[in-house]
Amino acid sequence: MRRKIKSCCFPSCRLPAGKRSAPAFLLAALLFLSGCGGSQDDSLRIGAALYTQDDTFISTVAQNLEWMVREAEKETGKKVTLFIADGRSSQNTQMDQVDRFLARGCDVLCVNLVDRTAAAVIADKAEAEGVPLIFFNRQPVEEDIQRWDQIYYVGADARESGELQGRLVLDAWRTNREALDRSGDGILQYVMLEGEPGHQDSLLRTEYSIKAVTDGGVEVEKLANETANWNRAQAAARTAQWLEEFGEGIEVIFANNDDMALGAIDALADTPRDLWPLIVGVDATAPALEAVAAGQLYGTVHNDGRGQAQAMIRLALALWNGESPSQAVKLEDGHYVWLPYRQVTLENLEEFLEE
Numbered sequence: 001m002r003r004k005i006k007s008c009c010f011p012s013c014r015l016p017a018g019k020r021s022a023p024a025f026l027l028a029a030l031l032f033l034s035g036c037g038g039s040q041d042d043s044l045r046i047g048a049a050l051y052t053q054d055d056t057f058i059s060t061v062a063q064n065l066e067w068m069v070r071e072a073e074k075e076t077g078k079k080v081t082l083f084i085a086d087g088r089s090s091q092n093t094q095m096d097q098v099d100r101f102l103a104r105g106c107d108v109l110c111v112n113l114v115d116r117t118a119a120a121v122i123a124d125k126a127e128a129e130g131v132p133l134i135f136f137n138r139q140p141v142e143e144d145i146q147r148w149d150q151i152y153y154v155g156a157d158a159r160e161s162g163e164l165q166g167r168l169v170l171d172a173w174r175t176n177r178e179a180l181d182r183s184g185d186g187i188l189q190y191v192m193l194e195g196e197p198g199h200q201d202s203l204l205r206t207e208y209s210i211k212a213v214t215d216g217g218v219e220v221e222k223l224a225n226e227t228a229n230w231n232r233a234q235a236a237a238r239t240a241q242w243l244e245e246f247g248e249g250i251e252v253i254f255a256n257n258d259d260m261a262l263g264a265i266d267a268l269a270d271t272p273r274d275l276w277p278l279i280v281g282v283d284a285t286a287p288a289l290e291a292v293a294a295g296q297l298y299g300t301v302h303n304d305g306r307g308q309a310q311a312m313i314r315l316a317l318a319l320w321n322g323e324s325p326s327q328a329v330k331l332e333d334g335h336y337v338w339l340p341y342r343q344v345t346l347e348n349l350e351e352f353l354e355e
């Protein structure tokens with residue numbers, strides 16, 4: 001199925017200069033200066049399209065991809081070139097980037113969709129060129145994954161992250177109910193900061209975090225919910241409004257990701273600490289781990305960006321070498337690689353700080 005490998009040059013590797021790793025950047029520049037370097041049949045070229053480089057979790061995945069590429073080169077002795085494109089939250093921009101990756105002969109594509117409904121178009125483009133395609137983080141519907149046997153999805157089960165987040169709150173309720181149930185009415189009053197509408201992680205984390213609490217026998221009352229689009233500043237603004245509206249009535253702030261949990265913390269900066277609600281996030285980003293250490297964030301759920309990057313690079317190498325992908329990664333249903341989530345609290349924080 002693999003087509004002839006052409007040279008791949010992507011002058012617009014769009015990571016902001018400060019975020020680019022020197023080797024990836026230098027390599028891209030060298031290829032550009034040498035007119036894309038001609039055919040390099042012994043080198044694997046991977047095109048990675050990000051929905052936006054400005055997302056904290058996604059930029060962590062991108063950094064890990066660069067790291068894993070260097071590791072893979074050391075392990076295999078093969079040349080691997082990674083081209084990263086920033087979609088800047090525009091599906092049209094991302095389509096152009098995918099077209100350019102394909103036109104310039106990338107061997108494998110890794111795509112973090114801007115809009116999950118665009119998966120079919122990208123899948124058909126990749127299939128037409130015979131280039132294996134790995135979607136990550138933004139999960140296409142099953143029908144789109146099934147369009148071709150060389151389409152994969154690398155991610156984590158959104159439902160699991162919601163359940164683990166809900167169980168953090170349930171444990172806090174069980175172990176320290178008096179502190180949590182400030183109103184003393186036996187009901188847990190909460191607000192929900194939601195991620196981008198339509199994203200599987202927003203929908204399922206919102207649903208399953210609360211389900212875990214109610215399945216544990218705790219009655220809940222939703223005071224408010226709103227999207228803050230995964231964004232810290234938007235979450236700070238929403239939380240500030242809610243604090244005005246509900247004040248100490250808010251017992252828990254659920255945030256679909258850590259950036260939004262940190263936004264909630266920003267909004268609470270002027271509130272005395274003993275009046276803060278319990279706050280939980282998802283991702284275990286570096287600043288969120290610091291907030292756990294400082295006692296500001298009660299807990300989070302580790303989203304394994306490093307594992308996802310590693311799975312993509314392993315999969316890409318196997319596909320390029322014509323090996324069975326299931327030898328390289330744990331493949332489910334022929335198309336899916338799932339990385340587990342893990343709870344993080346002050347108790348096990350050290351493990352994550354070391355990673």
Ligand code: BGC
Pocket residue numbers: 055056057058137138199201230256257258259282283303
């Ligand atoms: C992460 C968010 C991130 C989003 C981007 C989610 O899995 O938890 O932090 O903003 O993916 O698609």
